[in-house]
Amino acid sequence: MIFGKNDHLVGLDIGSSFIKVAEIKATGKGHVLNKFGMSKIAPGTIVEGRIVDVDGLANDIKVLFKSQKIREKNVAISTGGHSVVIKTINTLNKPEKELHETIYTEAEQYIPYDIGDVNIDYQVLGQSEFSPDQVNVLLVAVKKDLVAEYIDLIHQAGLNPRIIDVDTFALQNAYEILPYESREKITLLVDVGASKTSLNILKANVSLMMRDNVSGTNQIIEEIRNQYDISVDDAYLAVNGENSTIAQDKIQAISLKIAQGWCSEICEVVNTYQAGSNDEKVENIVLSGGGVFVEGFQESLLSELEADVSIINPFEALNINEQKFSDSFITKASPIAPIAIGLALRRVDDK
Ligand SMILES: Nc1ncnc2c1ncn2[C@@H]1O[C@H](COP(=O)(O)OP(=O)(O)OP(=O)(O)O)[C@@H](O)[C@H]1O
Ligand SMILES: [Mg+2]
Incomplete structure (x- = not known):
């Protein structure tokens, strides 16, 4: 050809x-x-x-x-x-075409937006752990x-x-x-970006729980601005050690406090998952996003959770x-x- x-x-x-x-x-x-x-x-x-x-x-x-x-x-x-909603739902298993119709009909109750305002997609994850006639479905709606x-x-x-x-x-x-060897171990992927964090708990590459929140490195910029009453640009300079009017140890203390807040949110998600999963423990945490550069973030996670933490x-x-x-x-x-x-x-x- x-x-x-x-x-x-x-x-x-x-x-x-x-x-x-x-x-x-x-x-x-x-x-x-x-x-x-x-x-x-x-x-x-x-x-x-x-x-x-x-x-x-x-x-x-x-x-x-x-x-x-x-x-x-x-x-x-x-x-x-x-503007993106991701939910795992379970519904009665049916032939493909009927299942498709059911999911579109049922989607409305899971989505906090008018159904006409979103694009919906889904993926059947497999049989429900609660009943052999039901399937777990990953539902995604984007405005x-x-x-x-x-x-x-x-x-x-x-x-x-x-x-x-x-x-x-x-x-x-x-x-x-x-090439991770431990696919069967419960793994939490955490992405801490500038304006949001996403959490995804996986086992054997299947997603078991997902959460998004608005934490991120911008919180550090905002906190510096609050404390020192400076512009966004100056706050960025301060984080990069290029604003000599603010001592670096003060910036580090602010960053650490914010990173400890991320840790608390991550622990909450891990604990919620573990409480509902017959004691299956999250064993691996794999970090990504600019948040990993914040000093003390990994250490805080290691001290609060009994899991391996890597980037x-x-x-x-x-x-x-x-x-x-x-x-x-x-x-x-x-x-x-x-x-x-x-x-x-x-x-x-x-x-
Ligand atoms: N080498 C580095 N050293 C220190 N901090 C860094 C470094 N690289 C990135 N960052 C920080 O990470 C942030 C960018 O992270 P990332 O690229 O994950 O965010 P983003 O994808 O743009 O944001 P979001 O996903 O929240 O929209 C930057 O704003 C900066 O604060
Ligand atoms: Mg990002």
Whole structure:
């Protein structure tokens, strides 16, 4: 065939503080990292998951693609936060077509939005643990206006949005290709970004519980601004140690206090899961997102939970040309790269 099927995609993670882009080639030698780059966006460009400055952001995306010399136009993106609802429901097992109708009819009671305002998707997870006639179904609803906003953004950047995924699923996708030996152990994936945190408890790559909240590294910026009455830009400088009027130990104390708050939220989710799961313990915690750079965060988790804590390295499963990507770059990027990589691993005909 002259025209091979082009199911190739570029993964684009539009975070509220950094956009990340990844292109992966499937070869006979496995997945090869072809392109990876990231760039910071101006504070206020995305607020509570909504795009405030579409023109500015579209331009940032164009500049990033250009600087990384990415020519592919088909992209996979993801959304998360408030406008995305993910629920595991159980319902009577039926033939596929009837099940489809039932889920769409029942969805309304699980979603806090008008059913006409959301796009719904679902995946049957398997038989319910409570009854052999029932199945567990993962239900996902995304607000239509949010999807439209992201589609417009991608078009404005001169690209084609081929897949619109959910951040948590893209992260899980990146995790699933990693060579972890302990798939049967209960694992919690935690992504602490700038403006949101997502939690996903997995066993053998099946999601058992998901939670999203609005914690993130922006809380540190806000707390510094509250205490010192300074601008957002000055607060960022202070976090980077570039504002000499605020002592570094004061910044560290603020950061640690916020990170301890993240720990309490994580412990609450772990405890809720464990209380309802016949004493099955969460044994592994795999961290990602910019929150991992906050000093004391990992240590606090280790002191509060009896689980192994590690930071994800989504590059581990990829072939990497060291001439193209230095070790130091890979180390710095790995905690914030998994969603872009999880998206880049999608194919056009993936559901
Ligand atoms: N090398 C680093 N050292 C210190 N902090 C860092 C580093 N890299 C990122 N961060 C922090 O992490 C944040 C970015 O994290 P991340 O990329 O996970 O957020 P995001 O995806 O943009 O946000 P969200 O997913 O919440 O929309 C930055 O705002 C910064 O505070
Ligand atoms: Mg993010």
